[in-house]
Amino acid sequence: MTVDATSTRIAELSEELTSAIPADRVVTDRDVIEPYLHDEAEWAPYGTPLLVVRPRTAEEVQVVVQRCIARGVPIVSRGAGTGLSGGANAIDGCVIISFDKMNAVKEIDPLERLAVVEPGVVNDDLRAACAVEGLWYPPDPSSAAWSTIGGNVATNAGGLCCVKYGVTRDYVLGMQVVTGTGELVRLGRRTAKGVAGYDLAGLMVGSEGTLGVITEITVKLRPLQDPQRTVVGYFDSIVDAGRAVRAVAETGLTPSALELIDRQCLLAVDAWKNMGLSADANVLLLGRIDTPGAVGDAEAEQLQACFDGSAATWSAQSSDQQEADALFLARRLAYPAMERLGPVLTEDICVPKAVVPEMLERIEQIGERHRTTIASIAHAGDGNLHPLLITPRDDEDARIRAQAAFVEIIDAAIEYGGTVTGEHGIGLLKMDGLAKELDPVVMDMHHAVKRALDPHGIMNPGKVIR
Structure with missing residues (x-):
């Protein structure tokens, strides 16, 4: 499409939208649009959108979807852009629907232990609002201070507490969605139990915006977490730390968190925040127990x-709560600390706990074979490993080697009976891996669902499945 034709299309669509929703919702300024083009996935391609819409109501979202259906314009839904798989990346000629203005906690019900939120609510903001009522929303990705509930739902995000308390899917009761045919519907329920019909709300969790646009989410809550005891272990090798993870699982113990940080990450955090963590440890395991009393x-x-x-x-066992909190803060800071050193290609494999030591050793071998620096952090307690592939800036050969290592790590995870993504989603980076992991018949089922719920093919096309 020529520049003139694109400009005409932008003008026509903008005029059509602003005739139906307030004009300040529609953004066509290219400088303002720039931050909306992609998420945090390294080397994931992205295109040029026609415009960005920042709606404030579900009805405004519905208008946008209906206009896009009529014009055959693809839609990319976006939260805070903290994703690591390219799922929120712009597509040429798309409309980006950003939920940064739909950020209200609409309801917290202490009796039913649920909250109703708009998709742009930041995870930590929801947790803080719930705490006032003596309640807790457990899913806590490392990006909890920035990532949104809508984005967490889109990727079925996990986090530090998921080893004991589960992932986002375990807390989503229901939602409001604008469908691929432009209807505004409610899925799921508000009750503690309910099996009326297919679990369409569950289907939306982890769908990365490919089946509809989520405009409201109802999540269940728990009572505030009991005080935690923190246990710290230093290890000379990452394989030894992996054996400790397996030993914990073999005892039947379920910690409220069990996190791994390797020396490269510790050095990066120290260089950034001067926390002094790397002085004595090559690999750090951080465990927490929140069982009360003598049992805990x-x-x-x-x-x-x-x-x-x-x-x-x-x-x-740490007796200093401030010190313990600092250690877990270091775990959350590990990824941004590594980003300061150069481009980071982030893996997100999950393997059975029994093979965590072998998988960690395999990752080291893959890094050596491809001459690629690989640092590691992990939600180790549930086998969710995050190898971080580090490359020098503007080094094309290093990029190619890192991408080859990325693919080999995925293949190894599948070989060990694992999955290509534990919580970051497929997006653009792992579509080939998904095709390797799933049986062709199951892939056909995915395509059938996509055709049924997105008959016009406009919901984040080209992501998750080919």
Whole structure:
């Protein structure tokens, strides 16, 4: 399409939209649009949208979807853009629907233990609002301070607490959605139980905007978490730390968090925040127990014994809550700290806990073979590993090697009975991996669902499945 033709299309669509919704919702200024073009996925391609819409109501979203259907314009829904798979990346000629203005916590019901939120609500803001009522929303991705509930739902985000308390899907009761045919509907329920019909709300969780546009989410809540005991273990090798993770699982113990940080990440955090974490440890395991009373004390001792029995060079139960919180803050800071060193291609594999040591060793071998620096962080307690492939800036050969290592890590995860993504989603980066993981008949089922719910093919096309 020529520049003139594109300009004409933008003008026509903008005029059509502003005749139906307030004009300040529609953005055509290219400088303002620039930050909306892509998420945080390294090397994931992105295109040029026609415009961005920042709606304030579900009805405004419906208008946008209906106009896009009529004109055959693709739609990309976007939260805070913290994704790591390219799922929110712009497509040439699309309309981006950004939910940064739909950020209200609409209801918190202490009796039913649920909250109703708009998709642009930041995860930590919801958790803070719930805490006032003595309630807790457990899903806590490392990006919780920035990522939105809508984006968390789109990718079925997990986080540090998911080893014990589950992922986003476990907390979504229902939602309001603008469908691929432009209808505004409610899916799911508000009750504690309900099996009326197919679980269409569950189908939307993890669909990355390819089946509809979510405009409101109802989530269930829990009572505030009990105080936690933090257990720290230092290890000389990442494989030894992996053996400790397996040992914890073998005991039947379920910590409220079990996180891994390797030395490269510790060095990066220290260089950025001067926290002094890398002085004594090559690999750090951080465990937490939130079981109250004497049972919790015994579980913390058991967790420490698992560390010690797996060649920990040092372990301790932290008696200083401020120190313990700082250690978990370092875990959350690891990824942005590594980003400061150069482009980071982030993996998100999940493997059975029994093979965590073998998978960690395999990752090291893959890095050596491809001459690629690979740092590691992990929600180790549930086998969700995040190898971070680091490359020098503007080094094309290093980029090619890193991408080859990326594919090999995915293949290894599948070989070990794992999955190509635990919480970041497929987006653009892992479509080939998904095709390897799923049976062709199951892939056909995915395509059938996509055709049924997005008959016009405009909902985030070209993502998740080919």
